[in-house]
Amino acid sequence: MTHSLTDTVALVTGASSGIGAATARALAAEGAAVALVARRGERLRALAAEIRADGGTAAVVTADIADRTQAHDAVGRVVDELGRLDTVVNNAGLALVGPVEAAPEDEWDRMLAVNVGGLLHVTRAALPHLVTAAADSPRRVADLVTISSTAGRVARAGQAVYSLTKSGVNAFSESLRQELQPKRVRVGIVGPGTVDTELSSHLRDGVREAVAGQIGGMELLRPEDVADAVRYMVTRERRVAVNEMLVRAGAQT
Numbered sequence: 001m002t003h004s005l006t007d008t009v010a011l012v013t014g015a016s017s018g019i020g021a022a023t024a025r026a027l028a029a030e031g032a033a034v035a036l037v038a039r040r041g042e043r044l045r046a047l048a049a050e051i052r053a054d055g056g057t058a059a060v061v062t063a064d065i066a067d068r069t070q071a072h073d074a075v076g077r078v079v080d081e082l083g084r085l086d087t088v089v090n091n092a093g094l095a096l097v098g099p100v101e102a103a104p105e106d107e108w109d110r111m112l113a114v115n116v117g118g119l120l121h122v123t124r125a126a127l128p129h130l131v132t133a134a135a136d137s138p139r140r141v142a143d144l145v146t147i148s149s150t151a152g153r154v155a156r157a158g159q160a161v162y163s164l165t166k167s168g169v170n171a172f173s174e175s176l177r178q179e180l181q182p183k184r185v186r187v188g189i190v191g192p193g194t195v196d197t198e199l200s201s202h203l204r205d206g207v208r209e210a211v212a213g214q215i216g217g218m219e220l221l222r223p224e225d226v227a228d229a230v231r232y233m234v235t236r237e238r239r240v241a242v243n244e245m246l247v248r249a250g251a252q253t
């Protein structure tokens with residue numbers, strides 16, 4: 001039997017679209033009160049209304065997690081409003097891919113700031129609350145899940161800096177997993193293949209078309225497919241720790 005997430009609180013970064021929005025819906029359906037974190041407040045408010053209409057509990061926390069102060073404040077607001085924190089899903093990210101030669105370096109700065117910096121800020125702020133939840137809650141376990149990527153496992157031409165961020169967060173997660181294992185804060189990674197989201201809409205002209213050409217005609221993963229992996233991970237009983245799930249599209253090599 002699996003635990004439902006009733007009476008728990010989950011924070012999802014990047015909940016305004018794609019995988020994050022689907023994950024927030026999935027965790028709310030398991031009974032978690034969900035805190036929706038991203039910059040686009042309108043999107044978050046619409047999702048919160050949808051979750052509430054389905055009988056769930058949702059809080060909207062607009063923040064740019066690349067900013068350390070905003071990230072720490074966001075976690076603080078979640079705990080103030082919802083009372084605790086049992087589950088964190090580090091999902092917010094950018095994939096500004098393209099060849100290294102002639103890449104605009106501000107794209108690298110933005111990816112590093114969100115994919116790595118944002119994850120570190122949110123994780124650092126959340127950890128004391130996760131440790132408390134794992135010690136005191138009826139479930140006696142808490143979860144920190146990072147949405148990495150197949151690019152964190154296999155580096156390919158044209159994705160060097162994106163792969164750097166995702167392989168970096170994989171290394172961080174494994175180290176943190178070992179640190180937190182005695183406290184029963186489970187640390188896991190979900191590595192999706194190509195998912196049909198807004199991710200590629202941020203690509204610059206030329207690169208966007210090249211990426212579209214590479215995946216053209218392929219049946220992509222849906223955000224719900226990745227959310228389902230997160231849901232599986234965080235609803236296991238305390239004796240089980242699913243540390244990593246790689247979820248590729250069936251048509252993907």
Ligand code: NDP
Nearest residue numbers: 014016017018019038039040065092093194195197198199
């Ligand atoms: P989307 O572009 O749909 O979602 C990205 C989310 O990140 C948005 O909600 C966005 O919210 C949020 N975000 C970006 N920057 C910030 C910031 N500075 N502060 C707070 N939130 C921010 O893409 P996906 O759903 O596809 O991406 C989610 C994760 O999945 C990323 O980490 C990505 O690397 C990973 N992934 C995606 C794959 C895919 O093929 N789509 C494959 C493998 C991994 P807002 O703009 O409102 O701030």
